[in-house]
Amino acid sequence: MDRRKFIVNGYGLTSGLLLAGNLQALMPAGRDLQAKYSKKYSHRLPLSDHHYQRTCGYVEETPVSAYNWAPDSAYEDFQDIKFGIRLHWGIYSLLRLRGESWPYLQLLPEEKQTYQELYKSWYPGGFDADEWVNFFAESGAKMFAFTSKHHDGFSMFDTNARVKKRVNWLAPGGPAIEDCDLAYSIMETPFKRDIVKELTTAAQRKGMKVDLYFSHPDWYDSDFRPYNYHPLQVPDSATIAVVGKNKTPEIEDPKKYFAKAGLVIKPNPSKEEVTRMMARHRLQLEELLTKYGHIDMVCLDQWLGPEVWPVLRDTMLHLRKISPQTMFRARGIGNYGDYYTPEGFVPGSKENSDTPWFVIHSLGGSFSYEADEQKYKGASWVVKNLVDAVAKGGNFMAGIGPDGNGQFHPAAIAQLKETGKWLKLNGEGIYATRARGADQWKEGDHIRFTRSKDNRAVYAFSYEWPGEQLVLKTVRPPKGATIRFLGFSEALKWKYDSAKGLIIAISPEWRDKFRGAANLTYGLRIEMA
Known part of the structure; x- marks a missing residue:
């Protein structure tokens, strides 16, 4: 099916959720699209993401x-x-x-209820x-x-958005959706900041x-069921919350996924x-x-x-x-x-x-x-x-x-x-630099490069101490250029060999000048203009 028809007919107008003012946004892009794509980026995510x-x-x-x-x-x-x-x-x-709040999904009902009540006594005085x-x-x-x-x-943060429905995990007969009216925020803790x-x-x-x-997603607000692993699933979870091009259910086997916590099914959201x-x-x-x-x-x-x-x-x-x-x-x-x-x-x-x-x-x-x-x-x-x-x-x-x-x-x-x-x-x-062209961002396993935005300098980083001689095959400075270790003003001696590349001489006394954090990785500035 045509992608645009799929959006409008499959999940737009028929869903009753598309805001009327957005119809114009679904029209073919035409020249406006060409203008957008004249930017530096195609805005295309990796297919593997x-x-x-x-x-x-x-x-x-x-x-x-x-x-x-x-x-x-x-x-x-x-x-x-x-x-x-x-x-x-x-x-x-x-x-x-x-794992941040992810473990919440596997908590038992009484543990979930305790978790939801923790904010009432939270006072992070060390902040x-x-x-x-x-x-x-x-x-x-x-x-x-x-x-x-x-x-x-x-x-x-201080939010005016209110939660109107939540789960009572200890309700008689099992977890139940109940009315509430709170922000569920830091402003409702004793901290109130x-x-x-x-x-x-x-x-x-x-x-x-x-x-x-x-x-x-929001696992406290029951209105958000069953989206994105919500602890409340619904009879139509497999069609409401689907993923990918194959429209597979977000949670293909809810009983297995919520095995420890127990699968909780509530009515489809209205x-x-x-x-x-x-x-x-x-x-x-x-x-x-x-x-x-x-x-x-x-x-x-x-x-x-x-x-x-x-x-x-x-x-x-x-x-x-x-x-x-x-x-x-x-x-x-x-x-x-x-x-x-x-x-x-x-x-x-x-x-x-x-x-x-x-x-x-x-x-x-x-x-x-x-x-x-x-x-x-x-x-x-x-x-x-x-x-x-x-x-x-x-x-x-x-x-x-x-x-x-x-x-x-x-x-x-x-x-x-x-x-x-x-x-x-x-x-x-590091800061405000850019990558070199093609595959010139590295040499071997231990050398990485960056460059200044104006191309006036190339920076070489060696994960290991380069020893008394560092040879770089992909950099050719102009005659008389200055090369120095980052953080130091003294110039290093160098020469260029058409067969070997750039050869930078590093006298033995340099090793003693690097102490503490300086030894994490060794950076050099190579003047290119």
């Missing part, structure tokens, strides 16, 4: 003509960042759960926004991503960019519940983009489903109008996204995608608080992954989480501050 695979069956490949991505200036700023810190903090931190942001800056980060709301539905406001204010004072994470769900979803995103000054990025996560995609698409059109400079992560919105996030790995090739990307990788055993010091991977791991990502044209985020009191593990602090020390010496070859 997990979240793309989950939505490509109903999210159109080519965005509707009324849609605009962020401008080139926002993309340029995004690609200048290079290093950031990813923060997961929420109710799950009180229980020190690894200090300025202290956090100063720590991020000392770590060399140019941005941070913060969880405004994870899948469990708890909001870490808007965490997002304090962090964004501190970041803006420091000149640090902000990325606000927001989960599409039209009123679905409308209320999407209105609350939109309101919260609108709040994040209008209450806290300019937000550089919004880190959307997971997806909803084909039945509500027309409304989510309309929400994206709305958000673009109120915050055109904001970069949106592609999760749940396919090629409407401005950037995507390889999770837990650095792509093997810089041609992985021409959509800007930001690797997200946990420093500890998961993105949430890690109590085991041995699971923190070390500053060397951060630096090597950062250099590898930047050489390929991407960015890198190290993920950590504070404990329930708002304090980070000493190992996380020490390792990231060590990273910051390295960046003070080598940042010139």
Whole structure:
């Protein structure tokens, strides 16, 4: 079936959910499409991306003509960042759960009820926004991503959106949907302080960019059933929540997936519940983009489903109008996204995608608080992954989480501050750089390259001490060019051999000049003009 007819007839007008004002957006794009694609990027996610695979069956490949991505200036700023810190903090931190709120799905009914009540006594007295942001800056980060709301539905900001239906997991006769009227947010804790406001204010004072994470699904609000592994499934789960081009059910075997917790089936959501769900979803995103000054990025996560995609698409059109400079992560919105996030790995090739990307990788055993010091991977791991990502044209985020009191593990602090020390010496070859052309981003397993945006310098990074001679085959400086170690002013002697390439001489006394963090990876600046 034609993709556009599929959108309109299959999940648009017949669903009763498509907002009337969006009809024009479904018209063929024509010349407007050509204008959009004259930008630097094709806005095409890698076919291998997990979240793309989950939505490509109903999210159109080519965005509707009324849609605009962020401008080139926002993309340029995004690609200048290079290093950031990813923060997961929420109710799950009180229980020190690894895997953020995901373990909630496997909790027994009484455990789920206890989890939902934890906010009533939560007072994270160790939280200090300025202290956090100063720590991020000392770590060399140019941005941070913060969880405004994870899948469990708890909001870490002052929201006017209200939850009207939730689950009573201990109701007589089994879990039951009950009426309620609350925000389920940090403002209803004894703490009563808007965490997002304090962090964004501190970041803006420091000149640090902000990325606000927001989960599409919400496991506290029963209106969101059964989307995206919601703990409440429904008789029509297999058709309401489907994924991919084959329209397979999101949870192919719910009884197996919820084996420990027990499968809970409730009636299909009513039209009123679905409308209320999407209105609350939109309101919260609108709040994040209008209450806290300019937000550089919004880190959307997971997806909803084909039945509500027309409304989510309309929400994206709305958000673009109120915050055109904001970069949106592609999760749940396919090629409407401005950037995507390889999770837990650095792509093997810089041609992985021409959509800007930001690797997200946990420093500890998961993105949430890690109590085991041995699971923190070390500053060397951060630096090597950062250099590898930047050489390929991407960015890198190290993920950590504070404990329930708002304090980070000493190992996380020490390792990231060590990273910051390295960046003070080598940042010139990292921040605001670009990848070299073709496959010239590396030589062998231990050498990575970046370049200045004006092509006046090439930066070479060696994961290992280069010894008394470093030979580079793909770099040919002009006669009289200066080559030096980053962080040092002294010039190194060099020559160019047509057969061997660039030969840089490194006298033995140089080895003693590198101490502490300087030894994480060795960077050189090679003058090219």
